Amino acid sequence: MVKTSGIWLLRRRIMLEDHPLYTIMHPRSVAIVGASNDFSKMGTIQLINLVAGSYPGKIYPIHPKEEMVFGLKAYRSGRELPEPVDLAILTIPTSAVPAVLKDLGERGVKRAIVISGGFKEVGERGKELETEILSIARQYGIRFLGPNCIGVIHPSFHLNPTMYPYLHQFGGVGIASQSGTYVTQILPYLAKLQIGFSQAFSVGNGADLDLVDCLEYLAEDPETKAIAVYIEGIKRPRDFIQAASKASRAKPVVALYVGGTEAGSRSAASHTGSISGPDHLYDALFRQAGVIRAGTVEDLFEWAGALSLQPIPKGRNMAILTHSGGPASSLADACNRRGLKVPLFSERLQARIKELLPSTGSFRNPVDLTFFMDMGVMMEKLPRIILEDPEI
Numbered sequence: 001m002v003k004t005s006g007i008w009l010l011r012r013r014i015m016l017e018d019h020p021l022y023t024i025m026h027p028r029s030v031a032i033v034g035a036s037n038d039f040s041k042m043g044t045i046q047l048i049n050l051v052a053g054s055y056p057g058k059i060y061p062i063h064p065k066e067e068m069v070f071g072l073k074a075y076r077s078g079r080e081l082p083e084p085v086d087l088a089i090l091t092i093p094t095s096a097v098p099a100v101l102k103d104l105g106e107r108g109v110k111r112a113i114v115i116s117g118g119f120k121e122v123g124e125r126g127k128e129l130e131t132e133i134l135s136i137a138r139q140y141g142i143r144f145l146g147p148n149c150i151g152v153i154h155p156s157f158h159l160n161p162t163m164y165p166y167l168h169q170f171g172g173v174g175i176a177s178q179s180g181t182y183v184t185q186i187l188p189y190l191a192k193l194q195i196g197f198s199q200a201f202s203v204g205n206g207a208d209l210d211l212v213d214c215l216e217y218l219a220e221d222p223e224t225k226a227i228a229v230y231i232e233g234i235k236r237p238r239d240f241i242q243a244a245s246k247a248s249r250a251k252p253v254v255a256l257y258v259g260g261t262e263a264g265s266r267s268a269a270s271h272t273g274s275i276s277g278p279d280h281l282y283d284a285l286f287r288q289a290g291v292i293r294a295g296t297v298e299d300l301f302e303w304a305g306a307l308s309l310q311p312i313p314k315g316r317n318m319a320i321l322t323h324s325g326g327p328a329s330s331l332a333d334a335c336n337r338r339g340l341k342v343p344l345f346s347e348r349l350q351a352r353i354k355e356l357l358p359s360t361g362s363f364r365n366p367v368d369l370t371f372f373m374d375m376g377v378m379m380e381k382l383p384r385i386i387l388e389d390p391e392i
Contacts, residue, residue, distance in 0.1 A: 105140025149204025150180025171196020172225030
């Protein structure tokens with residue numbers, strides 16, 4: 001049995017390392033195209049965050065004029081790089097992206113993140129440019145995130161080439177987002193709630209690697225205990241259902257969809273060029289795939305954060321333990337409304353619980369201690385006794 005388990009884990013590890021996102025999240029070397037000595041430039045801020053975050057690999061600034069960038073030797077183009085880096089990050093004017101991507105391809109670079117915006121989200125000319133860079137990427141075997149994205153964060157690997165520092169602990173929430181804000185600007189809010197990322201992806205327009213690829217990757221990632229997905233539109237619904245269904249069987253998947261209204265759909269089209277669909281279709285899609293639909297950004301992260309810290313229940317039978325009748329009743333009601341059961345405990349379990357409660361307490365499920373000062377009973381003894389019951 002141990003040998004079989006070891007083989008299964010090895011296969012999962014191989015599958016993960018073969019995924020195109022693995023190298024993007026574990027690069028041994030990074031080139032930042034657009035980094036300079038100007039603090040006001042996004043590429044410079046990205047480089048500073050990468051260095052300040054103790055990234056362990058090699059960093060190569062690429063700039064057409066600079067000789068040195070913050071003490072690092074700079075290179076005039078991708079062709080001049082001393083090695084084909086594991087990851088290239090492009091934060092440059094939109095019109096320059098095709099030529100730079102071609103230079104990187106000629107040097108043998110196979111993974112990239114295109115931060116630059118101004119592609120399909122701005123109209124027909126932008127669509128043509130996006131088609132062009134996708135064609136160049138396919139010609140050279142480059143897989144990339146973006147365009148029009150904010151980048152990625154892998155806290156435990158000390159990889160953060162975004163504009164925002166990651167200052168709190170890493171955790172078990174993996175995020176795939178069509179908005180960069182919910183990977184970066186959200187960080188102070190998450191730090192306050194002590195919700196940490198395992199790995200985070202801003203996919204932007206998703207011209208090449210998209211939400212489906214992120215779901216596939218995060219489903220296999222051992223650091224990720226729950227997955228959060230911010231969606232403005234899904235371009236591969238069948239593949240999404242397949243990937244989300246597989247992922248949700250292994251770990252909880254929570255999604256926030258914002259394209260189901262007229263205003264949300266219009267905003268999504270101008271933000272990432274996403275084509276949205278009616279709300280009821282996404283409801284059905286999420287139900288089919290086992291995805292939990294959040295109603296707000298707060299729900300998205302708070303639910304994923306809570307689920308990342310808890311094992312997935314084996315069944316629907318819930319036990320409620322509290323010290324007040326009101327919360328006991330409201331929790332029991334909420335469980336039933338969500339399809340969960342709050343069964344009466346067996347007589348044997350009731351007897352064990354009753355021995356520990358004051359005479360005013362309720363012991364049938366919910367368990368209500370009423371006024372009771374022995375926190376050892378509430379926080380240690382009762383949970384252990386209840387969770388030992390195979391029916392819960």
